Amino acid sequence: MDVLELARWQFGITTVYHFLMVPLTIGLSVLVAGMQTAWVRTGDVKYLRMTKFWGKLLLVNFAMGVVTGIVQEFQFGMAWSEYSRFVGDVFGAPLAMEGLVAFFVESTFLGLWIFGWDRLPKRVHLACAWAFSLATIASAYFIIAANSWMQHPVGVEMVDGRPRLTSIWAVLGNNTALTAVPHAVAGCFAVGAAFLVGIGAWHLWRRRDDDGPVWRASVKLGGWVGVVSFAALAITGDLQGKLMFEQQPMKMAAAEALCHTEQPAAFSVFAVGDVTRPDCENVKSITVPALLSFLAHSDFTTEVRGIEQLVGEYQERYGTNYPVDERLGELSGKPIDYVPNLPVTYWGFRFMIGFGALAALASVAVLWLTRGGRVPKSKWFPRLALAGIATPFLANSFGWIFTEMGRQPFVVAPNPSGVDGVWMFTARGVSGLTSGEVLTSLIALTVVYAALAVVEVFLIARYTRAGVAGVMPPDKPESDKPSDTLAFAY
Incomplete structure (x- = not known):
């Protein structure tokens, strides 16, 4: 493999791995803050036990998220230095804001929350939990705003061949970001909800401790949050689809393997055949007539351009061949392939929807099976509940994966109605490294991340098995002096 392909694999592996921790941290932090709020308002020890247990798992995951996230920053300079030079004037502001929120607000209030048990007034301690949890959402907002600029550049002017920021408010208020943020946050709540449902249902089935009310409340909370999250995902996903129709028509066509322009356009539910060919001659699809037109433009008559037509439009606007440049390696002077990887985009889009729907169905199923104090005795119940977490x-x-792969071959996708020239081919963004150098870092990072995965799974499994008893602090000494043992034993 050449440098470009290796660099893309490296960034893809580390990014997807890191993003496994991010949604759980965001979703679970808000849910834990809600549990603590219920305890402060009602005094019910059940909610205190829930806060302690789920807070423990939250902090294990948060620590791993911080460790894996640091590598993301390094990669911009290591493997993607040309890309960093191109976007640096724009990304500096939102990434600096994210750093301030993540490393100052999040870290400060998380520290106060960890060490503040029995030291801070209850409501002050609760405020720290909410400050931390809301800061995780704010941190995600700035990251998604930067990513959305790559999908839809705004708020810049071209100076000496590079975009220069003219309005940070245009970047933060990018309509792409304003739809992507609630969609991503809803996905985070879906992850946190499935986590509660899966582990809570497993503990209910075990019936080995006296904390049944804790697990029932956790399952009920997670189940309803999961259902609401899926509804929010459907609504925000529809809004994103309409923006994609306007801003990245090739991504929409690739998501449907829509090789030929249709009016009205049918939505492909399932395809059989070779979707790797952009002519789609061997593809047979099960379709819903006119549904794609509705998803694109809220009517059943809109024309949706196919891949063949869009390739011609892209060639006319952005060229037919890459520039002759030694930095492009094997692609120097070669024809530009404007068609994203069709199997990845087509099936990635369907797997995204399919697994999201399965998560919602799992929440509904567990709520139904545990209604009225029931707990199924079948061994399949806890297995399926735990599998539902995934x-x-x-x-x-x-x-x-669909979002990032669908905009290829651009690392910064062009804005059809924006400033001319604000786009960058992925092949131009890679650093001037050798294949051996990138392969070495790819192998090293993959090995380190695999080791971290073992550590996280071990810790999560250990504290999950221990249940509430494993996280509750020891009783205070009779002297009523504050215990030197940290409340969470972190």
Whole structure:
């Protein structure tokens, strides 16, 4: 493999891995803050136990997210230095804001929350939990705003061949970001909800401790949050589809393997055949007539351009061949392939929707099976509940893969109605490294990340098995002096 392909594999592996931790941190942090709020308002020890247990798992995941996230920053300079030079004037502001929120607000209030048990007033301690949880959402907002600029550049002017920021408010208020943020946050809540449902249902089935009310409340909370999250995902996903029709028509065509322009356009539910060929001659699809037109433009008559027509339009606007440049390696002077990887985009889009729907169905099923205090005795119940935890993780991962792969061959996709020239081919963004150098870092990072995965799974499994008893602090000494043992034993 050449440098470009290796660099893309490296960034893809580390990014998808890191994004496994991010949605769980965001979704679970808000849910834990809600549990603590219920305890402060009602005084019910059940909610205190829920806060302690789920907070423990939250912090294990948060720590791993921080470790894996640091590598993302390094990669911009290591493997993608040309890309960093191109976007640096724009990305500096939102990434700096994210850093301030993540490393100052999040870290400060998380520290106060960890060490503040029995030291801070209850409501002050609760405020720290909410400050931390809301800061995780704010941090995600700035990251998604930067990513959305890559999908739809705004708020810049071209100076000496590079975009220069003219309005940070245009970047933060990018309509692409304003639809992507609620969609991503809803996905985070779906992950947190499935986590509660899966582990809570497993503990209910075990019946080995006296914390049945904790697990029932966790399952009920996670189940309803999961259902609401899926509804939010459907609404925000529809809004994103309409923007994609306007901003990245090739991505929409690739998501449907729509090789020929249709009016009205049918939505492909399932395809049989070779979707790797852009002529789609061997593809047979099960379709819903006119549905794609509705998803694109809220009517059943809109024309949706196919891949063949769009390739011609892209060639006319952005050229037929890459420039002759040694930095492009094997692609120097070669024809530009404007068609994204069709199997990845087509099936990635369907896996995203499919696993999201499975997560919602799992929530509904567990709520139904545990209604009225019932707990199924079948061994399949806990296995399926635990397996359901993976479904929103997979939906989130396939969603990001679709989003990033669908804009290829651009790393910064052109804005059809924006400033001319604000786009960058992925092949131009890679650093001037050798294949051996990138392969070495790819192998090293993959090995380190695999080791971290083992550590996280071990810790999560250990504290999950221990249940509430494994996270509750020891009783205070009779002298009523504050215990030197940290409340969470972190």
